[in-house]
Amino acid sequence: MDGANCAIVVAAVFWLVALAGGGRTTRIVLSLLALGAFVVLVTPEPSVIRAAVMAALAMLTILLGRPSAGLAMLSVTVCALLVIDPWLSATPGFALSAAATGALLVLSRPLLRGLSRWMPEPLALALSVPLAAQIVCGPIVALFSDQQSIIGVVANLIAAPAAPIATVIGLLACLAAPIPALADLFAAAAWLPAAWISVTATMSAGLPGATVAVVAGPVAAAVVGVLSTAATVLLVRPRSRWLRAGSALVIIVAVGLTGGRMLLTGPLAAMTTPEDWTIAACDIGQGDAVLIRSAGRTALIDTGPDPEAMQTCLAATATSHIDLLVLTHFDLDHVGGTSAVEGRVGTVLHGPVTSDDERRMLERLVSGGARLVQGEVGVHGELGDAEWRVVWPEPDSAAFPSGNDASVVIDVQGSGVPRTLLLGDLSAVPQRQLLASGRLRGPYTVVKVAHHGSKDQAPALYEAARAQIALIGVGAGNDYGHPRIETLSLLDAVGARTYRTDEDGLILLGRRDDEIVVWLERAPPP
Structure with a gap:
């Protein structure tokens, strides 16, 4: 936003001086002086200085009607800034500022002509500037960001009318600082346009499909660059038919692939998975989220770190309501996706609560219609034709008051499950105490391995459980080295077949003729 604010200041001064009858030289000199004063006022940080230099160049060249000279000036300025501070070459902000300014100089007018064929010229003019910046900056953003905005241009267009108002009124509030009453009046008046920008950003970012997830790096940058080039060619419409046809083909393929993926992960997601599952280990990255279903009732044990990943799993398993939500403990990798189920939960079984953030999370679930139950030994209930019971933690435990070692551990069994x-x-210590308590009803068919397969396990517990299948919720390439080779060897030694979400994706278990059937998203069943 720094560049836009600088441009607004320059444009406002340019217009005021012109209104007062000042000549071109006077307008340019006073605008540049005002820009310098604005930089001093908002503090001359590197990002502000870069934006001021780029904004000054863009405004000067466009207002002087010499975009070709502006490109040369931009090149000289970029070289000069890099000589003064070579480290700028490694900062995304500098690359984005230079690229956006270059786009304004080179692409905005061709895009204006192209858009004018399809819409009224005022609207085309409003769209051409943010669209030019989006096209050129997109590949740079893809180098370091794992998300690409789809509606950024529209969001900028909606927020744009409020930006100059907020900037000018905010500037007046700063200038009126010696008169507190007047400064407060300006500051209060600036709230409305600032709130408009904030609400626009928040709501647009929260819209379904507003962003596309990408793997940041050169490959993503190349793909975004190809798509940006194709879109530019279609809008500008050069004479070459082959170039236009190739660009159209690229856009059609991209739209088809994106639309197909949205359908398969959205409305049609359930059609890609079997229906007769009873246990589902969701692929939600480095975290846990396990669904259990019996006679039309569904339990969800933890929600993983990401609401979008949680929502994807719910769609793939055709899960619309959670009868029992178990929040084993309040680490982000177990409760970060809870917002995906707010408003569709019956009962919440939760671990020890220790912070205000945890209480607020539970309050949101309650406001959505959920009933809260403290998870501790002795609590039990039914899930369709199955029954569940809490086997850990002990009530009011002084040894394990909260966190990992106070995780709610449940035992589920019943018809079909x-x-x-x-x-x-x-960890290993509470695992040994749980085993010593005599509350385990092994042997088990399925065990969800503790702590994403960390090394801190009690072999005796897994030997007593004698599970046929071990499930590990874990993220690909995680920084913890999970699952550890020691744990995988332990599971293999006790005869368990291990499935892990980082390699297998969504894991579904079901019964067929008294046998356990396994369906894996990313690998053929054994």
């Missing part, structure tokens, strides 16, 4: 033990994030 394999006997299952879900260990949360317990």
Whole structure:
């Protein structure tokens, strides 16, 4: 926003001086002086200085009607700034500022002509500037960001009318600082346009499909660059038919692939997975989220770190309502996706609460219609034809008051549901105490391995559980080295077949003729 604010200041001064009858030289000199004063006022940080230099160049060249000279001036300025501070070459902000200014000089007019064929010229003019910046900056953003905005141009267009108002009124509030009453009046008046910009950004970012996830790096930058070039060719419409046809083909393929993926992960997601599952280990990255279903009732044990990933799993499993939500403990990798189920939960079974953020999360679930139950030994209930019971933690435990070692551990079994033990994030010490308590009803068919397969496990517990299948919720390439080779060897030694979400994706378990059937998203079933 620094560049836009600088441009607004220059344009405002240019217009005021022109209104007062000042000549071109006077307008340019006073505008540049005002820009310098504005930089001093908002503090001359590197990003502000870069934006001021780029804004000054853009405004000067466009207002002087010499964009070709502006490109040469931009090149000289970029070289000069890099000589003064070579480290700027490694900063995304500098690359984006230079690229956006170059786009304004080179692309905005061709895009204006192209858009004018399809819409009224005032609208085309409003769209051409942010569209030019988006096209050129998109590949640079893809180098370091894992998201690409789809509606950024529209959001900028909606927010644009409020930007100059907020900037000018805010500037007046600063200038009126010696008169507190007047400064407060200006500051209060600036709230409305500033709030308009903030609400626009928040709502647009939260819209379904507003962003596309990409793997940041050169490959993503190349793909975005090809798409940006193709879109530019179609809008500018050069004479070469082959160039236009090739660009159209690129856009058609991209739209087809994107639309197909949105359908398969949205409305049609459930059609890509079997229907007769009873246990689903969701692929939600480095975290846990396990669904259990019996006689039309569904339990969700933890929600992973990301609401979007959680929502994707719910769509793939055709899950619309959660009868029992178990929040084993309040680490982000177990509760970060809880907003995806707010308003569609019956009962919440939760671990020890220790912070205001945790209380607010539970309050949001309650406001959505959920009932809260403290998860501790002795609590039990039914899920369709199955029953569940809490086997850990002990009530009011002084040894394990909260966190991983106070994770809610539940035992589930019943008609159609394999006997299952879900260990949360317990470490070896509470695992040994749980085994010594005599509350385990092994052997189990399925065990959800504790703490994403970390090394801190109690071999005796897994030997007593004698599970046929071990499920590990874990993110690909995580920084913890999960699952550890020691744990995988332990599971292999006790005869468990291990499935992990980082390699297998969504994992579904079901019964067929008294046998456990496994369906994997990313690998053929054994």
